[in-house]
Amino acid sequence: MEQMVGAVLAGGESRRFGSPKAFAKREGMYFFQIAINALRPFVEDIYIVSHPSLLLRFQQLTDEKIIMDEEVYRGQGPLAGIYTVMKNTKAEWVFVLPCDMPYMRTNTVANMIRYVDETFDAILSAHFGRIQPLVGMYHRRTLERMEQLLEAGENRMMSLLNRCRVRYVNEHDFIEEEGVFRNVNERDEYDDIVT
Template identity: 70%
Template sequence: MKGMTGVVLAGGQSRRFGSPKAFAKFKGKYFFEIAVETLRTVAEDIYIVSHPSLVDCFRQKTVEKVIMDDERYRGQGPLAGIYTVMKKSEAEWIFVLPCDMPYMRPEVAEKLAKYANEKFDAIICAHFGRIQPLVGMYHRRTFEQIEKLLQAKDNRMKSLLHRCHVRYVTEQDFWENEIVFRNVNKPNEFDDIVT
């Protein structure tokens, strides 16, 4: 899609998982690769935002752009990752996905991308009553709000959504199985996931 950049957020510490979740495997693919493949259907450009300790590992396993959060806001979570990519990209929309949703499918990104329009600052998945601020799109006009929140050390995605005109996309808009939006936090949560 014209004017859209994809972002895979892979900077978390994965403490509960016990090893970096991005490099766990599901059906022969790394978790982060599933996110990249999903985004590739809608984004011209893709960035993986990584923790400094994982950058080299990512670069050995992918040709995608691997970056770290802007130094000023490093360690301030997903908002810092979105901010960093907005600084680097000129795209109108930033499509965000976490690296720990192994059941995510390209069709979800395609359906969600259709809701991108000038009336909204953010398009967010909210299937089955669960708001997913890390499965959605942010217009670049949210950049200033993100910067203000980071400066104030308010790293909550919810704080950004409260300041935006948001379109929440639900199962009434398009149907997807609930498992698609499931994060994996522990290796024993699913039998078919290999670490």
């Protein structure tokens, strides 16, 4: 069994941003590539979870595996994306990153992985008092709980976390700059990023 795969969540509609955030750039690199590069040294495979309308563009830009949310759960957000990756792999752990954290780095992922512990269902960043459900690892034993929630139309990530044994990693575990966890959601937030 593979130990760990990576999941880059890039299926959102980016309504507030105005265009798919995955293809925005920082320092000449697409946002989705920044997430891939952060994960690459530590995982067996990387899955980009995307929307059918973006499939062709991803195929033109990367050789990574591109998958769509399970059709029955399509539109149910990140929970459906993580579930879909787990359905496509036998890996014990899935390390999840969103495609809209352009300051994410390899060192952050390395530090998170140090806290892998089989007694937990998920290991997530909670730096600076902010839980990051999309920065960290989910054990495949959470798959059944995800499916139950999706079946019920309850797709909030916190609904899953409330049913799991979670290890929250924060600045007391390892020091990190706050900006690393910065999401870009609005177009004006993007204006101060070096492209």
